[in-house]
Amino acid sequence: MRKIVYGLLTTLFIALVGCVTINVYFPAAAAQKAADQFIGNVLNGSGAAAQPTPKHDTDNAPAKGSDPSAMLLDLLVPAAQAAATPDLRVQTATTEALRQRMRTRFENSLEAMLDSGAVGFTNDGLVALHDASKIPLAQRAQLNATIADENRDRNALYREIANANNHPEWEAQIRATFAKGWISHARAGWYYQDASGAWKRK
Structure with missing residues (x-):
């Protein structure tokens, strides 16, 4: 009888594994936390972005002497949930180099440009010219170069985070989260764009 039960369970297990499709969802909460840490470091020099610590679910471990079918479900469900809600890897050598460049640029020039109102944050995670008249004519070439350099690094950051997590299709969601x-x-x-692209002052 026991052999028959285990045989049926094995067949059921193979059928479930063959039929289950695991959807990997974008980890929005982890992305928001990582974005806040990264941005806080760039703008305030506070705390480098730390990788989320994986959670280990020990409560779902099957108890000794449990029903074999319950044990099978206990093994399948947490594994599927873990695969569907991955951690977000943010710290790489590339993102660290980008963070350092962005922090230095912010301290040297971008902060003053944001304070003056010449530059603002866009609704797609970049910076853009808001009012060139706030900057003396002689400094406008530097203004344009700073905007171009900052946007190059921001675009590279969003792409690198997506690629570091083996999900390049997440780039748009990462960009939106950082925006x-x-x-x-x-x-x-400081000035920023609302969802419609209109400039507002905070």
Whole structure:
């Protein structure tokens, strides 16, 4: 009888594994936390972005003497859930180099440009010219170069995070998450674009 039960369970297990499709969802909460840490470091020099710590679910371990079918489900369900909600890897050698460049650029020039109102945060995670008249004519070439350099690094950052997680299709969602984060961290008086692209002052 026991052999028959185990035989049926084995068949059921193979059928379930063959039929189950695991969807990997974008980890929005982990992405928002990582974006906040990264942005906080760039704008305030506070805390480098740390990788989320994987959670180990020990509560779902099957108890000794449990029903074999319950044990099978206990093994399948947590594994499927873990695969469907991955951690987000943010720290790589490339993202660290980008963070350092962005922090240095912010301290040397971008902060003053944001304070003056010449530059603002866009709704797609970049920076853009808001009012060139806020900067003396002689400094406008530097203004344009700073904007171009910053946007190059931001685009590279979003792409690198997506690729580091083996999900290049997440780039747009990572960009959107960071776009909200930049605006959320903007200081009073800085300009940003709303969802329609209109400039607003914080």
